[in-house]
Amino acid sequence: MDIIVGKWKPVILFHLLNNDKLRFSELQRAIPDISKKMLTNELRDLEYHDIVHRKVYAEVPPRVEYSMTEYGLKLKSVLMAMQSWGLEHLLHLNDLGRLPKKS
Amino acid sequence: MDIIVGKWKPVILFHLLNNDKLRFSELQRAIPDISKKMLTNELRDLEYHDIVHRKVYAEVPPRVEYSMTEYGLKLKSVLMAMQSWGLEHLLHLNDLGRLPKKS
DNA sequence: CAGTATCCAATGAGATACTG
DNA sequence: CAGTATCTCATTGGATACTG
Numbered sequence: 001m002d003i004i005v006g007k008w009k010p011v012i013l014f015h016l017l018n019n020d021k022l023r024f025s026e027l028q029r030a031i032p033d034i035s036k037k038m039l040t041n042e043l044r045d046l047e048y049h050d051i052v053h054r055k056v057y058a059e060v061p062p063r064v065e066y067s068m069t070e071y072g073l074k075l076k077s078v079l080m081a082m083q084s085w086g087l088e089h090l091l092h093l094n095d096l097g098r099l100p101k102k103s
Numbered sequence: 104m105d106i107i108v109g110k111w112k113p114v115i116l117f118h119l120l121n122n123d124k125l126r127f128s129e130l131q132r133a134i135p136d137i138s139k140k141m142l143t144n145e146l147r148d149l150e151y152h153d154i155v156h157r158k159v160y161a162e163v164p165p166r167v168e169y170s171m172t173e174y175g176l177k178l179k180s181v182l183m184a185m186q187s188w189g190l191e192h193l194l195h196l197n198d199l200g201r202l203p204k205k206s
Numbered sequence: 207c208a209g210t211a212t213c214c215a216a217t218g219a220g221a222t223a224c225t226g
Numbered sequence: 227c228a229g230t231a232t233c234t235c236a237t238t239g240g241a242t243a244c245t246g
Contacts, residue, residue, distance in 0.1 A: 001189055005108045007239085024208055035240060040209065049192070050199055061207045062246085071195065078188050081181050086104055089152070092174065096153055110219085127228050138220060143229060164227040165226085 003049050004075060008034055008042050010082075013068075016052060017076055021067040051075065106152050107178060111137055111145050113185075116171075119155060120179055124170040154178065 004013065008031070015030050016022060022030070027039060043066060046052035051072035057063040093100060107116065111134070118133050119125060125133070130142060146169060149155035154175035160166040196203060 001108055001113065001185060005104055010104065048201065048204065050195065064208065078184050081184055082104060085181050092153065098151065167228060
């Protein structure tokens with residue numbers, strides 16, 4: 001399941017689900033705390049799993065656009081379910097008087 | 104979202120969802136590769152988040168039973184959705200002629 | 207612009223030994 | 227039985243510098 005979770009993948013996926021296509025630099029700007037290395041790694045991983053499509057334009061300067069694949073879009077419902085659970089859970093923790101933890 | 108994912112949490116949760124209640128040692132036997140340390144850590148974490156209930160019997164030798172909380176049961180649909188996506192994804196990878204990866 | 211390559215610090219997780 | 231307490235090693239991830 002590490003395919004869609006982890007520190008960065010959900011964020012990347014949410015941006016791509018909301019934007020149709022995004023350039024590498026646009027993703028960097030949308031997720032300021034991620035390093036190029038991590039962004040590249042995660043995108044390559046998602047590409048390998050046919051969730052994200054990588055389109056390279058043979059131009060100078062280079063342009064690369066990332067978008068969800070047809071298959072990747074099927075993840076949307078799962079991701080949304082996880083997200084809404086997460087949100088409700090924050091409220092629940094609050095009701096219990098507990099603070100969100102790191103791990 | 105690390106609350107319900109990671110290396111061991113999904114496995115633990117599936118066992119508890121299928122068993123009503125399980126002792127520490129039963130969980131160990133059900134998940135042979137997990138160490139006591141990890142099992143304890145993960146269970147404490149799940150307990151903190153009100154997903155798992157820990158019942159200690161004041162006996163010798165000690166007995167501790169773990170079960171899903173009422174609140175924790177609400178996770179079932181999310182977990183099932185993740186699981187069925189995972190299963191379908193294996194087939195999809197196969198169709199693509201790609202092998203499952205570590206990361 | 208969109209990456210690689212390298213190094214290094216922090217974290218995660220296994221093995222082992224011990225305890226109420 | 228159901229854990230703690232340490233120690234250690236492998237893996238992650240961040241920072242930085244370089245490149246087609």
